[in-house]
Amino acid sequence: MSDVKRIEPRTLKGFRDYLPEAMIPRERLIETARRVYRSYGFSPIDTPALEYLEILTGKGSDETDKQLYKFQDHGDRWVGLRFDLTVPLARFAAQHIGTLGTPWKRYHIASVWRGENTQAGRFREFMQCDFDTIGTLSPAADIETVLVINDLFAALGFDNFTIRLNNRLLLNGLLEKLGLAERSVPVLRALDKLGKIGPEKVAEEMAATADATAAQSADVLKLAGLEGSNDAVLSEVSKLVAGSPRGEEGAQKLRDLLAAAAAAGVPERRLKLDVSIARGLDYYTGVIYETFLNDLPKIGSVCSGGRYDNLAGLYTKQELPGVGASLGLDRLLEAMTQLNLIEKVSTPAPVFVVYFVESRLHDYLKLAARLRAAGIGCEMYPEAKKIGKQLQYADKRGFRAALVAGDDELAAGTVQVKDLKTGASTPVTLVGDALEQTLRTLLASVEP
């Protein structure tokens, strides 16, 4: 190979390698999400990374169309890499819902690709982690979505987080009441800029693009700006939408949602009505969820979703309402790193077996096999090198304990158990299950 012209090993801009110390927490996070989704009866599905281009461009916005990785395949078909898991879900549901039946609950954890500008720390390949309940209009499914989000973050070790709730019926009801229902798109487009340009400019835009009077835009801005306790907001909201059946329905649904979530054990402090969250112009039609980490609000919502009326209208005439949310895996991992919730470990096995005396290979293999059979993961160093070098390796990788045994120990039927955090060594007999017990106690112990 010495005369070979070498190729520079590198990844494409916007793409990442995951080294073990990043991948181990990522797998843990995914496993936790999977466990929580499953505990509610959500089933896994998977769809192809590549789809017919027409499937992907059918619903996407101009922006997502522009970001699509698309090309002609070996059969000259135009194909594209999925840019989210919602379009594949819609296509999948249209195709299979007859087999699956409704209500149908699925989760989908998979990579998506977007050729977007990488300036702002954005990546072109990232993982989405969605769960949805399809084929039911029942508020019970809306409630369950809140419970899943709450369980998910609790299972990940968070306590201090807030699920912000809104319902699109409130604003739709108010617009209807104000006679602006037909002009909801320009109204929403203006309202969407509230954070950026402030209420006065929004009112100006509403006047210009939706022909809204000052009184009308004042009411819309009042609704979007409501703050305070959940009870206070609900009371104000109810006044604003009074007389609009749609608006009153939205307020009642939020009231029911809060009561049911509390009954199911979600701490009240974690639920916050927030009439300002909108999530897109028209996809969501009912309840809307956003989830914020109170210790790190700047990173934005880490789990968002809502209710929609018609998932798969582009692919089937069957109306499929649904509700669900998506966990922002990469953003959450970034947050967990910043909050020191991730232990720095690059080995998934906690115990290290020193390969000390070359002729004793079989003994070390037996020792390691015995521990694995007892459910204790362990790695044996593959070469009979100096102990110091092996322990250095073990330290760097983050093992919790090392087993050291030379001829003397093995002849006596013992092994030294070395705590790699304190450096202390204890001789333990190989008879009975003293070794397993010692290791289990050590592995369960908190840091000294």
Added chain:
Amino acid sequence: MSDVKRIEPRTLKGFRDYLPEAMIPRERLIETARRVYRSYGFSPIDTPALEYLEILTGKGSDETDKQLYKFQDHGDRWVGLRFDLTVPLARFAAQHIGTLGTPWKRYHIASVWRGENTQAGRFREFMQCDFDTIGTLSPAADIETVLVINDLFAALGFDNFTIRLNNRLLLNGLLEKLGLAERSVPVLRALDKLGKIGPEKVAEEMAATADATAAQSADVLKLAGLEGSNDAVLSEVSKLVAGSPRGEEGAQKLRDLLAAAAAAGVPERRLKLDVSIARGLDYYTGVIYETFLNDLPKIGSVCSGGRYDNLAGLYTKQELPGVGASLGLDRLLEAMTQLNLIEKVSTPAPVFVVYFVESRLHDYLKLAARLRAAGIGCEMYPEAKKIGKQLQYADKRGFRAALVAGDDELAAGTVQVKDLKTGASTPVTLVGDALEQTLRTLLASVEP
């Protein structure tokens, strides 16, 4: 949406949707593989689906190059979808080995794409599940690879499987001894056709392309054709390669490998020397593994690998020897289906909560939350429909038990536990943990 032109929902030829009943066993299989890999200290990594095209075409054969999904991205760079996990591993190792250090053990479970002919039930997107130990020449790593394969299949519920073993040093040693070392490529190319064209035609081809004498090709064919017990094969092999240091080393390594695997607890019947397996013309340089299910030999090897001298020579001057194997996930799932090792279940939660009395929603939510907190997955039907309809749904999905409670039961503090396999119902109190205990017993029980 009624006036929208609909798009036919379909997947590309050679690509598959995974419905829950296929995805649940697939996730279980992946989890088992992950658990076994981890128990040996293999760490997870991930790499981008898209790589620079030059990275992917550097090492691939003409065949893989032709099958590559390649295109120009938004920046007019030529890129391609990975067609295996070995090339990305080589690129990854070349790039990061300084940070990772050696020896380094990784697993990688991810999708790969090949635009191949879909005639023979082949797919254009499939998952690979590889593990490798990089940066050591030690036979201990070769041995460990056998142990991982053995543990993996045992953990998946197989007992009757055979790991076939060979070592490339045997044939290389023999060729060296015969003076054919320089002509090993045409010799191997001819030998590779043994199963298809038979020994006489192979000898003819060896004479034509490698200038091999009748005696030379007879010896090569004798080695490749050896059969019998491991001891008998080893004894014959030793005679054939006697005098060639390389060949003798190969025989000794196989002997050591068998002894060490037995010492570590691998049943002897699962290990079989097979001098005929070669696995490619030049990639593997030492031990070679193939794994067959004895009840389904026709599907071929379900876990294959071997030792290589230089993983990443295309990308770095650092020599990185290694050893590893790849689990054929899709082939194995197909086999497990054929062997009835997969239970037909399309829900990952075992318990179903009937939403019976609409006004009792909070009670059902509490009941479900209580069971989930106890680690018992349960799904609540989202609508207060007729019991019959809900139980039909539960049956179709494969739930194990249903909880039914109306006003009377809830007022009395009880719930009916319905065994969905026998149809029997038992009232259980909600006081204490009788319900959890009843369900745990039911879920642990074998089928009636």
